[in-house]
Amino acid sequence: MSKRHPIIAVTGSSGAGTTTTGRIFSRIFASEGIRAARVSGDSFHRYTRDQMTVLAEKGRYGQRNHFSLDANHVDRLEGLFYDYSVSGSGQYRTYVHDEDLHLIRQGYEPGTFTPWAPLPSDTDLLFYEGLHGGIVSEHYNLAQYVDLLIGVVPIVNLEWMQKIYRDTNERGYSQEAVVKTIINRMDAYVTDIVPQFSHTHVNFQRVPMVDTSNPFVVREVPNDDESLIVIRFRDHRDIDFPYLLQMIPNSHMSRHDTLVIPGTKLPLAMDLIVRPMVLELMAHKQFA
Template sequence: MSALHPIVGITGSSGAGTSTAVKAFNRVFEQLQLRAAFVEGDAFHAYDREQLRRTLERARIRGENFSLFGPSGNLLERLEQLLREYGESGTGTTRHYLHLQAEADAAGQPVGTFTPWERLPQDTDLLFYEGLHGGYVGEDVNIARHMDLLIGVVPVINLEWIQKIRRDTAERGYQPEEVRRTILRRMPDYVDYIVPQYSRTDVNFQRVPLVDTSNPLDAREIPRPEESLVVIHFNAHSRIRADFELLLDELPGAFQSQAQTMVVPGLQQERALELILKPAIAELIARREAARVAS
């Protein structure tokens, strides 16, 4: 963690719906007139799409479990190096993974490949990470310790599967059976490496559908926000002050279900994110300015 060069992040698995939180962060950055250095967790996967297919086939033949949820599928040491360097000097090196044909065409590269490593922009106010491992802690790597603010985004599991199946088939060209195999293959790593991160976040946003999702493999549509509730939980160690009185006043239909937990209608999720994030990020920036004056 760094006063001069704060780092904030979102952690959430593939299909969790982190895009909603990303939009809220971007609006807060704009409102506070902040310039953020953006880092994608996918940039630190160890394999491009073709390399991953070959690696998965070798693992299948050997009877081994392998997925991008686990540390062996990622360059987590390099990610921690970036976060450490940014915290110390406000710079670092990253790249982009080209998921979509349009962005691959723009980069002049095949889809499913990485752009070259490059330095982050100069003179940013903070670093913003979004990916699978923002709260990861392992024997040799500790990503969580570099986060000054960490948000978890996690829908109930059936909704997560529905969202992943829809996204990977509609946007990324995968067949439904391929996505189903991926879900099954990565489940041990989901339990071992993804789930524990949500106990290390400051606050978690969990979307709960109010329509039938009992068979996610047969679902035709993703439940809409108005067909959902969002459970917002502040962990005991949270660095964010939970102003429940403000949230209840500003969010129609919200209610407090436990001492550190509230529930909001799905349509209020982005507004809730902004109300919670804006003062927390403003506090980080105020601390940054104080540190700059002191130095």
């Protein structure tokens, strides 16, 4: 961790909702005048889309199994976290998605990467959003560099539903292909993704209040009105629970470290919880 060069990481699997969480952070950064160097976990995939297809045909990683640590430059991501914590700089790149039209117009092919380049200079903090921001393993320890680690973790049936809906409606994949990807990623999900949520400072877990017992046949993802958000704090002694209960209608505590809120109140709750944490990082930065 670094008081002068803080790092915030939002970690969660594909379809979990890290992108939505990233937008909430963006609004906080904009309103507080914070200059964030933004890095996506996709940028640290080891292989292009075509290379992953070839490897899958050879029996490696399965179909689009970017959950696996071996399929990613986790060493370079850890190097970025270290470099930024020390000097406020580091190397990153961008993975080109099908919807990244501004990069495609520049001549980059979807499923490839832009060249490695230095982070923008003179930033206040590093903001990471992706799969592996909280990795602690035999060979890596990224969590040690992260000043604020947020987990976004729908219960698994809902996570699958959100991924199926996104990848079929927004990315053009067939449901059969998406389900196959989910199955191929299961081992890496258990060994590489889930353990991170024991290292997070705060977890936001969406729980549906409707039947999702067979996520592969349900056609509609439960909306905010049909969900609750379970929020677990690692350092619960630092949290003003009476204030949060007063400010968030229909919220309650289920354990000494856990707040439960209506799904519609996630943006409000995240702002009330996260904004003070971000401002505290900025205050420590001023006096470092």
